Amino acid sequence: MPVTLPQLSRREFLKRAVLAGAGMVTASSHANLFGKARDQHTFAFFSDCHVAADAALKNSGVNMADNLAASVNELAAWPVKPAAVFVNGDLAFKSGLPADYATFSKLIELVRALAPIHLNLGNHDQRENFWSAFPLDAVKQKCVPQKQCAVLETDLANWFLLDSLAVTNASSGELGAVQVAWLDSELATRKEKPAVIVGHHNLQSPGANSALNDSAALVEIFSKHPQVKAFVFGHTHNWHVETHATGVHLVNLPPTGYVFKAGRPSGWVRCTLARDGVEFELRSLDANHPEHAQVKKLSWRVG
Numbered sequence: 001m002p003v004t005l006p007q008l009s010r011r012e013f014l015k016r017a018v019l020a021g022a023g024m025v026t027a028s029s030h031a032n033l034f035g036k037a038r039d040q041h042t043f044a045f046f047s048d049c050h051v052a053a054d055a056a057l058k059n060s061g062v063n064m065a066d067n068l069a070a071s072v073n074e075l076a077a078w079p080v081k082p083a084a085v086f087v088n089g090d091l092a093f094k095s096g097l098p099a100d101y102a103t104f105s106k107l108i109e110l111v112r113a114l115a116p117i118h119l120n121l122g123n124h125d126q127r128e129n130f131w132s133a134f135p136l137d138a139v140k141q142k143c144v145p146q147k148q149c150a151v152l153e154t155d156l157a158n159w160f161l162l163d164s165l166a167v168t169n170a171s172s173g174e175l176g177a178v179q180v181a182w183l184d185s186e187l188a189t190r191k192e193k194p195a196v197i198v199g200h201h202n203l204q205s206p207g208a209n210s211a212l213n214d215s216a217a218l219v220e221i222f223s224k225h226p227q228v229k230a231f232v233f234g235h236t237h238n239w240h241v242e243t244h245a246t247g248v249h250l251v252n253l254p255p256t257g258y259v260f261k262a263g264r265p266s267g268w269v270r271c272t273l274a275r276d277g278v279e280f281e282l283r284s285l286d287a288n289h290p291e292h293a294q295v296k297k298l299s300w301r302v303g
């Protein structure tokens with residue numbers, strides 16, 4: 001059951017803002033949100049927001065709510081509207097409490113005026129709480145029982161959104177054989193267009209056990225379906241881009257929340273598709289970070 005928050009009309013957006021008592025949101029202050037042109041090939045990625053029920057809570061010296069709000073404001077001020085926004089898991093602080101999602105929902109509200117939002121699950125989310133957190137909007141369609149996965153078809157690529165949550169608040173993740181079989185069959189019916197896979201957990205390194213337990217099954221998918229061009233994930237809280245031995249690009253998103261290693265950037269990522277590849281740009285919350293505005297221009301593997 002994917003959770004997609006559709007873009008809101010100006011009227012609905014303002015109505016909800018008034019009901020929520022968001023005094024700062026007025027018709028005039030956000031008039032430009034609705035007038036902007038949309039870039040059909042540009043997408044925005046947020047990951048590892050780790051928003052707690054208490055918006056004042058800090059972890060590792062970082063106020064996660066403030067960071068998400070800053071990322072949202074920057075996206076809202078972007079000259080064009082993206083085609084869609086992805087939040088790639090760990091929306092909640094630690095254990096996916098209903099109140100965490102309530103705070104997250106308020107912070108992300110401004111994005112509702114811009115584009116549809118596709119929400120993925122991470123290991124700090126809780127599936128049932130998550131599914132009941134957006135009662136007005138959740139688009140529910142059952143792809144795989146008890147997993148939240150979906151296909152989003154766009155002009156230049158198909159996006160395959162996966163659910164790698166295994167046990168809430170345990171580090172490692174798992175797709176499961178049923179979801180892998182679903183991915184395999186969905187890819188088999190969409191061979192013509194480049195495919196980008198989006199999931200929370202990174203591929204497992206040899207000897208480690210905090211990433212995707214069934215990484216080998218996903219790598220097999222990379223090998224079997226040449227239209228798979230990139231895998232976008234979070235979890236490690238470490239902005240990094242490299243290319244797998246299969247030629248699939250591995251894009252590790254930064255957290256909007258806290259980093260694990262001092263000096264690494266936090267923020268969001270702008271992604272723009274082309275016919276033969278893609279660009280990912282780091283939007284660091286610290287504009288003085290040496291990697292801020294770094295653009296990774298990736299060409300699709302041949303096949």
Ligand SMILES: [Zn+2]
Pocket residue numbers: 048049050090122124235237
């Ligand atoms: Zn995380």
